[in-house]
Amino acid sequence: MFKKTIYQLLNVFFLLIFTDCSPSSEKINVTAKKQAINLQQDKENRKINDTSALEHLLIQQNLININSLDSNIRVVLHYSTANNFLNKPLYDGLTNCYLPCEVALKLCNAQYYLKSQFSNYNLVIFDGVRPLKIQKQMWKELNIPLKQKVKYLANPNELSLHNYGAAVDVGIIGNNDLLLDMGTPFDFFGEISEPKKEIKHIENGLLSKEALSNRILLRTVMTKAGFRMITSEWWHFNSDTKASAAAKYKLIE
Numbered sequence: 001m002f003k004k005t006i007y008q009l010l011n012v013f014f015l016l017i018f019t020d021c022s023p024s025s026e027k028i029n030v031t032a033k034k035q036a037i038n039l040q041q042d043k044e045n046r047k048i049n050d051t052s053a054l055e056h057l058l059i060q061q062n063l064i065n066i067n068s069l070d071s072n073i074r075v076v077l078h079y080s081t082a083n084n085f086l087n088k089p090l091y092d093g094l095t096n097c098y099l100p101c102e103v104a105l106k107l108c109n110a111q112y113y114l115k116s117q118f119s120n121y122n123l124v125i126f127d128g129v130r131p132l133k134i135q136k137q138m139w140k141e142l143n144i145p146l147k148q149k150v151k152y153l154a155n156p157n158e159l160s161l162h163n164y165g166a167a168v169d170v171g172i173i174g175n176n177d178l179l180l181d182m183g184t185p186f187d188f189f190g191e192i193s194e195p196k197k198e199i200k201h202i203e204n205g206l207l208s209k210e211a212l213s214n215r216i217l218l219r220t221v222m223t224k225a226g227f228r229m230i231t232s233e234w235w236h237f238n239s240d241t242k243a244s245a246a247a248k249y250k251l252i253e
């Protein structure tokens with residue numbers, strides 16, 4: 001009898017886990033439900049799209065190509081090109097953004113909330129999953145004072161949520177296919193990037209009201225979808241705490 005009860009409890013536990021990221025979950029809004037139906041399509045795309053060793057690794061880890069769920073979300077991975085703080089490509093030519101299923105669905109919801117307000121706007125992903133070996137390379141090669149470095153880059157010894165695909169760096173593409181002004185570009189290592197200093201920079205004129213309202217729009221749709229902002233980078237959003245990411249997702253080495 002006791003064994004049976006334990007078995008039933010375990011059954012409920014696993015059902016809860018798998019239902020969390022299934023298309024039939026009540027937690028996921030209608031748009032994400034529709035998009036999740038394309039999971040089969042994603043599996044087929046995986047066979048076609050594995051163009052690099054890194055992409056192959058991400059597919060093996062069962063991460064989902066975000067564009068298989070929502071083709072309108074734009075993906076511009078700065079670390080795949082030389083347009084980043086190390087001025088060289090780090091991602092083996094990767095052009096797709098792969099995320100754990102649960103994180104990908106949250107991002108689809110954020111996109112849904114954004115388009116509910118501005119139908120011609122789209123989220124743009126600057127970075128998603130970031131293998132730990134790349135985190136180590138960034139940490140080693142980024143030559144700025146440590147005090148500043150820790151603000152904008154996670155020490156690989158402490159891991160980053162990006163290493164699980166449990167954090168995303170995002171902006172918004174608006175009318176005429178242009179990035180909305182957020183006051184700084186992505187990965188600008190300076191105080192104006194920091195949400196906690198926004199009031200100060202509005203007062204001293206370094207941050208415009210328009211840029212602030214664009215940041216607030218981004219934050220509103222991301223937090224409504226279950227992400228959490230951080231106080232040092234307007235573009236970075238966490239899907240989980242480190243403890244929950246470690247429990248739920250694979251560390252991408």
Ligand SMILES: [Zn+2]
Pocket residue numbers: 127162167168169235236237
């Ligand atoms: Zn980030």
